Amino acid sequence: MSYSLTHLRELEAESIFVMREVAAQFQNPALLFSGGKDSILMVYLARKAFWPARIPFPLVHIDTGHNFPETIEYRDWLVNEMGARLIVGHVEDSIARGTAVEERGINASRNALQTVTLLETVEAHKFDAAMGGARRDEEKARAKERFFSHRDEFGQWDPKNQRPELWNLFNGKKHIGEHFRVFPISNWTEMDVWQYILLENIPLPKLYFAHEREVIERDGTFISTHPTWVKLRENETVSKRMIRFRTCGDLPITGAIESDADTVEKIIYEVATTRVTERGNRADDKRSETSMEDRKKQGYF
Amino acid sequence: MEHLIKDGTFDHHGYLNMELLRFTTAGSVDDGKSTLIGRLLYDSKSIFQDQMEAIEKTSEQRGEEYVNLALLTDGLKAEREQGITIDVAYRYFATPKRKFIIADTPGHIQYTRNMVTGASTANLAIILVDARNGVVEQTYRHAFIASLLQIPHIVICINKMDLVDYSQEAYDKVVEQFKHFSSKLDVQDVRFIPISALKGDNVVERSETMSWYEGPTLLYTLETVHIGGDHNLIDVRFPVQYVVRPMSDEYHDYRGYAGRVSGGVMKPGDTVMHLPSGLTSKIAAIKTIDGDLDEAYPPQSVTVLLEDDIDISRGDMLVRENNIPDQGQDIDIMLCWMSEKNGLQPGGKYAIKHTTRDARCVVKEILYKVDVNTLHRIQDVNTLTLNEIGRVRIRTTVPLFYDEYRQNRETGSIIIIDEGTNNTVAAGMIIK
Structure with a gap:
């Protein structure tokens, strides 16, 4: 008998450990749920961590109002399936309050506004820890992120003032008004997530699988059509293609790839042969080379 | 990840059976650490096209002769401006044999703090030595920290062999210097590899210019070093992390002690002692959502049920009565x-x-x-x-x-x- 774990079981054990630390160290934690596969993975890991008890924290969804309908449909199904509590923060409420201002122009998106609503939701519900599904392999600025990431009372992240993280001893001590972002799946890669989804037979939103859709080719990627959120630009045409999405962001800015991968196995094959990172299809990251770092400093996930 | 594809299909079985190796890299400024990591990522085909295009563009803008692989691991804006790394960064890659997590630690003044952080969870440490300079003061510091943190395996990479004409003499000198020093340290497993991170010798591919070196490449070493013995499997230690109480009709009296096994192997039926009370009980079951386990060992996260009702809370520990900490x-x-x-x-x-x-x-x-x-x-x-x-x-x-x-x-x-x-x-x- 060899007492060694496979790498996926070791990652699973680590993530469960981190979630239990959050439940033990914080008064009022929450799990940020975006509808993407990484946050879905987190919900399944949270169920494992506390079973047979229910997940002892609510799922928080920051709704930009620009979601794919499939994302909302899946979210509501999952919440019901898990017997979890759902809290929704609406970007439209922040716009109505005047705390967030809608962007204008052809590249307008609600991505930046999400940060405002997130911080308002954290404050309104007095969450002292918000778990997110960010992974360190996603982007350069995330490679240095801690599992327990301290935020000041403005929700800001200071890359130069992060606590050293040693062994499995996570320091969640804080002053009143401060909170933490916690990233239980920090050490997972995109391939790990897909393999685990296959291994554990985790259902996913339909957007991830190949389907026929009316799209516009834009900046080397395919954007879904929409009667009001997506405006056709000069020289752009609408075509019907077999596509799938690699991430589930906002409809107007989430690019699809041409694909016939309609099963998890086929997606894994595609991921293994793809030569572009999954964020490579997101218009928000392409704005500047340091866009992720700038958004993180302001309190983005 | 193309190398995980065999005969046109993805090797799921292989992927699911991989082990995880965590290693840390240490080197002084300019020892070529970022280049080495870039080389490992690049030669193991872990670099995406858009990442590669981005660094090609930057190298060109800076007027550099070759694509600067070190740029792959430069994270934050501040350090790109200063050209140095300032914190521990984590990188990932996989080969068909193992998945790797690199704790990449920078080599300037905050070094000790960062190396200790990176070393705390590492199975293996790579210590870089510039073949031209041989063992320097910082090498001693790196080796001392690796021994202090009890990293089970140490690999000394003698880098920049291309700048000393791939000379065996330069390599032998470093080996001798290091061995002399390390006899004073508490280290079990030290290996030496002559490499050129810039040219790729002995990193992933065997060097054609150093036929005098008969040992394995760095990647082969990372893929095969035995890590099965890195956890303590003798002394049962189960720090209670969280008490699971469902408060539901179905699980009315359920009190599960959730935690991660920190040592030893636990089995249902084993007598365990609770600390601090000193009371003993038997393990009734080891629970997971996927079914009960016959045994639990490090680093598994499980939930333990005991036969007796003992007042147990977070911070307590379950151990064997004849083997207590x-x-x-x-x-x-x-x-x-x-x-x-x-x-x-x-x-x-x-x-x-x-x-x-x-x-x-x-x-x-x-x-x-x-x-x-x-x-x-x-x-x-x-x-x-x-x-x-x-x-x-x-x-x-x-x-x-x-x-x-x-x-x-x-x-x-x-x-x-x-x-x-x-x-x-x-x-x-x-x-x-």
Whole structure:
């Protein structure tokens, strides 16, 4: 008998450990749920961590109002399936309050506004820890992120003032008004997530699988059509293609790839042969080379 | 990840059976550490096209002759501007044999703090030595930290062999110098590999110019080094992390003790002792959502049910009655100080975290400070400042259940927290 774990079981054990630390160290934690596969993975890991008890924290969804309908449909199904509590923060409420201002122009998106609503939701519900599904392999600025990431009372992240993280001893001590972002799946890669989804037979939103859709080719990627959120630009045409999405962001800015991968196995094959990172299809990251770092400093996930 | 594809299909079986190796990289400034990591990522086909295009563009803008692989691991804006890395960054890659997590630590003044952080979870340390300079003061420091943190395997990469005409003499000199020093250290497994990260010799591909070297490449070493013995499988240690109480009709009286096994192998039917009470009970079941387990071992996260109703809470520990850890409040630890703001104050009070237990401590005495370059003990010191390492005696407010760090990295480690700022200010390895 060899007492060694496979790498996926070791990652699973680590993530469960981190979630239990959050439940033990914080008064009022929450799990940020975006509808993407990484946050879905987190919900399944949270169920494992506390079973047979229910997940002892609510799922928080920051709704930009620009979601794919499939994302909302899946979210509501999952919440019901898990017997979890759902809290929704609406970007439209922040716009109505005047705390967030809608962007204008052809590249307008609600991505930046999400940060405002997130911080308002954290404050309104007095969450002292918000778990997110960010992974360190996603982007350069995330490679240095801690599992327990301290935020000041403005929700800001200071890359130069992060606590050293040693062994499995996570320091969640804080002053009143401060909170933490916690990233239980920090050490997972995109391939790990897909393999685990296959291994554990985790259902996913339909957007991830190949389907026929009316799209516009834009900046080397395919954007879904929409009667009001997506405006056709000069020289752009609408075509019907077999596509799938690699991430589930906002409809107007989430690019699809041409694909016939309609099963998890086929997606894994595609991921293994793809030569572009999954964020490579997101218009928000392409704005500047340091866009992720700038958004993180302001309190983005 | 194309290498995981065999005959047009993805090798799921292979992927699911991979082990995880965590390693840390240490080197002085300009030893070529970033280039080495870039080379590992690049030659193992872990670089995406858009990442490669981005660094090609940057290299071109800077007027560099070749694509600067070091750019792949330069994370934050501040360090790109200064051209140095300032914190521990984590990188990932996989080969058909293993998945790897690299704790990439920078090589300047904050070095000790960062290397200790990266080393705390590592199975293996790569220490880079510039073949032109041989073993330098920093090499000693890196090796000392690796031994202090009890990293099970150390690989000395003698880099820039292309700049010494791939000479065996230069390699032999480093091996001899290092062995002389390491005899004073507590290290089990040290290997030496001559490489050129820039040209790729002996990193992933075997060198064609160093036929005198018959050992394996770096990647082969990373893929095959035996890590099965890196956890303590002898002494049962189960720090209780969280008590699961469903409060539902179906699981009315369920009290599950959730935690991660820190040592030993636990089985249903085993008699266990609860600390601090000293009461014993039997393991009724080891629960997971996927079914009950026949045994649990490190680093699994499980939930344990006991046959008897004992009052157990977070911070307590389950052990075997004939193999219990040390218990006490007066503890000697080797401390690495990590705060740039305030030094360690004798008589000072701090918060501590040890396993899942929170406590406070007072610093009774600083016994000595270690010169990390010479290993000399410096007596009569009254503080430890940033990056200094010393032996300290503390008294804790409640008893801790601990092992010597050499015996168990999880039950032998501790962090010290400043109660004013809540910052983690030191890492501690328990001596006794």
